[in-house]
Amino acid sequence: MKDVAAVAGVGFKTVSRVVNGEPGVSEETATRVRAAIAELGFRRNDGARLLRQGNRTSCVGLVLEDVSDPFYAQLSRAVQDVARAHGSLVLTGSSAADPLREQELATDFCARRVDGLIVVPTAADHGYLEPELAAGTAVVSVDRPFAGLAVDTVLTDNVGGTVDGVGHLLRQGHRRIGYLGDSPDIFTAAQRLAGYRQAMAGAGCAVDESWVSMAKPDPVGIRLALHRMLAGEAPVTALMCGNNRTTVTVLRELAPLPHRPALVGFDDFELADLLPVPVTVVAQDPIGMGRTAAELLFRRMRGETAAPQRIQLPTRLILRGSGELPL
Amino acid sequence: MKDVAAVAGVGFKTVSRVVNGEPGVSEETATRVRAAIAELGFRRNDGARLLRQGNRTSCVGLVLEDVSDPFYAQLSRAVQDVARAHGSLVLTGSSAADPLREQELATDFCARRVDGLIVVPTAADHGYLEPELAAGTAVVSVDRPFAGLAVDTVLTDNVGGTVDGVGHLLRQGHRRIGYLGDSPDIFTAAQRLAGYRQAMAGAGCAVDESWVSMAKPDPVGIRLALHRMLAGEAPVTALMCGNNRTTVTVLRELAPLPHRPALVGFDDFELADLLPVPVTVVAQDPIGMGRTAAELLFRRMRGETAAPQRIQLPTRLILRGSGELPL
């Protein structure tokens, strides 16, 4: 800016005025300044600008588990779109479900003084965010709540959705229904399992613990669990899958089997409708979650001081066939 | 930092020393400083730090078409991982295939003084990046080349891949092969179309122009194109699809038909193997592309001055059934 001023033969505050479209510059001077800017290829350094202005960096951080997961990819896009509408950029990072990485990303983002932070929490303890909150950084959690941190939170109705899905199977006449979830220390996995138990109990069905599998969705584990559930005297006649990774793995394991149990998956996925037996799912709304979380964040950033709210987005049962297979 | 110094009763350069782990501070003083830091919840402002240090922001920008597209989502994740290994954060934005938005994102990122920029180009003219390049910002393009800008570029072997796919259909005995691409002003779409023509010409097959459809993959357009190709005296017996969006749309339109043509898709997608007729594809390597682009970028940022290179990643033909249907 100093250089531009020298070339244009003006004081460097005048350059600042031109760059920011402030009034008080004659058209003639402005033209000369613009010429100098073009000649030197000058770009305003927003870092310095924001440092001086003191407050907003117009930049928000997004920490999720994995952008390449279709669920988070869509959520991500929704956050970007809302941010853009508010003139903010988005720093994005994948924690890979590693609490340490989550913390690193979040604190790195805060060190860059993001105005706000949207996090899909993985860590068990979120005390590390206390200072940031105290410093005035807006924080919103999405998909899962923070452990012991009062901030705006956007969740799916995990219990209700699973009750719906399992309820649907029960209404089809199933009584022995298996549940394939995910690692039980993941909030959503625990909630959905609770939904399964609640639905079963509500229908007066005792759950045999061999029908329940809570583990990372790896093919070998799933295969063993399925074998356990489907073999023996009283095999399960239906399956509820706790998330789309699990559903996909289960479908792949089930594909070669001659007789297939009914199946409902939690979370929708592309091509579910084109599979040999189209898959009935409890659909979530990843775009809605991202949008809602971002909107809450920007509201906070605008100074909203109401008590933190927890929003639960409803799910939608989509019947496609796999959940309506005859007993 | 000033406040911390006051609370700890030291000069504020000492605080800086403690924060950055520089030597020259007694353990006793350091402890006192750390206590003050904890008490005040102090976090170093990296913006100011980088401003002073003058050079690196440890931040790169990634401009792609749409993070929610599985292809870009995976590419995105790969870039994040490489950036993390280099201690950099990633600003990510989706251009939605809008040249203006691409430019906005890129220049916004540059205004924040990203050290480097990875772009999936959409704009026809990339002159707006000249000043940034001149200013020393490293730039890499991925998936498509920049129009008239000499920078490192990472591409898929679009022509070769399509020649492979179409060649496979030709080897199965097909002679009337349709091609469903995408908007012809997209570089990859044009390249793949060229591959199709090249393969057909190589086999001595004249291409009837009614077999070629180059348009955005919307269901209505695809339906009409398919109808045109499959009706009449001499319908096509096989289809080559130009990208995974098109393939999915085509599959959905084809699903209700009694007799289905053979099909090869460019770009792999999840569940392709579980469809009623598993889909033969020419697979790209989105993760490899993201990783390669990011590595080239960081090499440039480290001062590499060799001539810009263009890397073409090979494709892989995966036979699953749809491409091997009998004539």
Added chain:
DNA sequence: ATGAAAGCGCTAACAT
């Protein structure tokens, strides 16, 4: 309409 000076939070280069 224009410019000079001060200062945002930090670090580099010198003191002490």
Added chain:
DNA sequence: ATGTTAGCGCTTTCAT
């Protein structure tokens, strides 16, 4: 081992 000064590139405030 610690403090002081200057200055990164910009905006704010106050002069002219």
